[in-house]
Amino acid sequence: MLQTTTEMMEGEGPTARQQDVLDAVLRLLVEEGDRLTMTAVARRASCSKETLYKWFGDRDGLLTATVQWQASKVRVPPVDRKGLNLASLTSSLERFASDWLRVISSDTSIALNRVGVVHAGSDKRDLGAIVLERGRFALGRRLKPVLEAGREAGLLEFDDAETAFRTFFGLVARDVQIRLLLGDRLELTEAGIDGDAVRATQQFLALHGAKTGPKAL
Amino acid sequence: MLQTTTEMMEGEGPTARQQDVLDAVLRLLVEEGDRLTMTAVARRASCSKETLYKWFGDRDGLLTATVQWQASKVRVPPVDRKGLNLASLTSSLERFASDWLRVISSDTSIALNRVGVVHAGSDKRDLGAIVLERGRFALGRRLKPVLEAGREAGLLEFDDAETAFRTFFGLVARDVQIRLLLGDRLELTEAGIDGDAVRATQQFLALHGAKTGPKAL
DNA sequence: ATGAGACCGTACCGTACGTTACGGTTCGGC
DNA sequence: GCCGAACCGTAACGTACGGTACGGTCTCAT
Numbered sequence: 156m157l158q159t160t161t162e163m164m165e166g167e168g169p170t171a172r173q174q175d176v177l178d179a180v181l182r183l184l185v186e187e188g189d190r191l192t193m194t195a196v197a198r199r200a201s202c203s204k205e206t207l208y209k210w211f212g213d214r215d216g217l218l219t220a221t222v223q224w225q226a227s228k229v230r231v232p233p234v235d236r237k238g239l240n241l242a243s244l245t246s247s248l249e250r251f252a253s254d255w256l257r258v259i260s261s262d263t264s265i266a267l268n269r270v271g272v273v274h275a276g277s278d279k280r281d282l283g284a285i286v287l288e289r290g291r292f293a294l295g296r297r298l299k300p301v302l303e304a305g306r307e308a309g310l311l312e313f314d315d316a317e318t319a320f321r322t323f324f325g326l327v328a329r330d331v332q333i334r335l336l337l338g339d340r341l342e343l344t345e346a347g348i349d350g351d352a353v354r355a356t357q358q359f360l361a362l363h364g365a366k367t368g369p370k371a372l
Numbered sequence: 373m374l375q376t377t378t379e380m381m382e383g384e385g386p387t388a389r390q391q392d393v394l395d396a397v398l399r400l401l402v403e404e405g406d407r408l409t410m411t412a413v414a415r416r417a418s419c420s421k422e423t424l425y426k427w428f429g430d431r432d433g434l435l436t437a438t439v440q441w442q443a444s445k446v447r448v449p450p451v452d453r454k455g456l457n458l459a460s461l462t463s464s465l466e467r468f469a470s471d472w473l474r475v476i477s478s479d480t481s482i483a484l485n486r487v488g489v490v491h492a493g494s495d496k497r498d499l500g501a502i503v504l505e506r507g508r509f510a511l512g513r514r515l516k517p518v519l520e521a522g523r524e525a526g527l528l529e530f531d532d533a534e535t536a537f538r539t540f541f542g543l544v545a546r547d548v549q550i551r552l553l554l555g556d557r558l559e560l561t562e563a564g565i566d567g568d569a570v571r572a573t574q575q576f577l578a579l580h581g582a583k584t585g586p587k588a589l
Numbered sequence: 590a591t592g593a594g595a596c597c598g599t600a601c602c603g604t605a606c607g608t609t610a611c612g613g614t615t616c617g618g619c
Numbered sequence: 620g621c622c623g624a625a626c627c628g629t630a631a632c633g634t635a636c637g638g639t640a641c642g643g644t645c646t647c648a649t
């Protein structure tokens with residue numbers, strides 16, 4: 156593996172053609188799980204195996220690039236910390252919760268998490284770390300400022316934002332992710348997701364909502 | 373696969389020798405993940421591959437038997453519903469929470485869940501279903517009577533025991549299981565586990581504890 | 590137009606591993 | 620002591636798949 160870095164390393168993202176290939180991998184990953192073969196990828200993406208190896212180095216490189224490509228596709232809508240009140244905080248939390256439930260119940264996310272779990276069990280721990288980083292930890296980084304703004308505004312009470320976030324995470328995800336990963340047929344309807352988001356938010360507010368009312372009051 | 377049922381089917385459990393083999397598989401699974409080979413199993417268990425195939429049919433059969441063997445080892449301590457009060461309910465819940473955290477953070481559980489996730493991603497969905505059944509659902513079956521007894525005694529309030537259980541599950545497990553499955557180094561100390569169990573129980577009681585005091589009061 | 594790359598399709602190679610086959614050894618029943 | 624069953628250790632087989640090599644085609648700059 157002493158080749159001159161096989162392209163696709165740090166720096167600019169994949170070219171349009173490479174993106175097409177990665178999307179093909181993504182689709183194949185959903186259909187076949189991690190037992191997809193390089194030959195199948197080449198056929199699906201209408202490219203040669205030689206090109207795959209040239210662009211991505213090896214099978215792991217291809218999977219890694221795919222995970223990162225997918226992760227790069229989810230855009231982060233910034234949260235406005237202006238004019239925060241209980242209503243806007245509540246709807247922000249509900250939004251986070253429903254978005255998150257939609258993500259973890261998507262075929263793509265399930266497939267990617269499966270790949271991450273598989274790789275975490277082997278020496279190649281990278282993929283698992285990437286999935287974790289772009290999933291659970293990215294969510295934490297996005298949500299914690301909201302929680303802290305809520306505390307700032309006197310709407311929430313907690314000692315540690317990380318701990319508070321994990322509570323919220325637990326209330327939202329519950330057993331959904333592990334059940335889906337283990338193959339449970341658990342179809343979440345739109346209405347069900349929204350309802351769960353509302354419930355989780357209410358529970359979180361019941362645990363961490365300020366009893367004293369907003370600070371400014 | 374039209375052999376006369378390869379032994380190890382329904383009915384009596386594995387023989388002592390077979391249990392030794394399954395324990396060897398378990399250890400190997402923890403060390404090697406699901407990429408363990410039949411040769412490695414035979415070597416570790418000091419038995420021949422021929423015997424493995426005779427007893428367990430094929431690789432999947434061996435893994436399935438292993439998962440079931442491990443599942444059969446966790447015994448269920450019955451919960452006494454007599455003399456239930458807030459203190460005993462609280463300590464029951466704390467016990468469940470800490471037991472559960474200890475289970476899901478054990479090397480064995482992580483390895484087994486990984487195998488389940490892998491198989492759930494392929495056509496062979498059985499192993500995932502078994503892990504789910506012996507894990508998450510078994511816990512639900514054990515805990516729900518406790519919750520219902522608590523409600524009966526006027527200590528808890530909830531509409532649906534399943535929903536209440538899932539809330540408890542979320543508060544206890546939070547992000548622990550997915551992080552461990554994805555390879556996060558997350559060492560849980562004894563004290564940490566017990567603390568989390570207490571916290572989760574308190575949070576659960578804050579959400580579902582009866583506001584009106586015990587019924588008998 | 591032509592030569593250089595980039596890339597496609599396919600054939601090929603090496604290996605790892607699931608599965609089977611076989612010779613040798615142990616052991617319980619007669 | 621002897622027979623057969625169960626089992627061990629190892630060798631062998633077949634295949635699937637990661638990775639490489641190569642001939643053919645297209646594009647594009649000169």
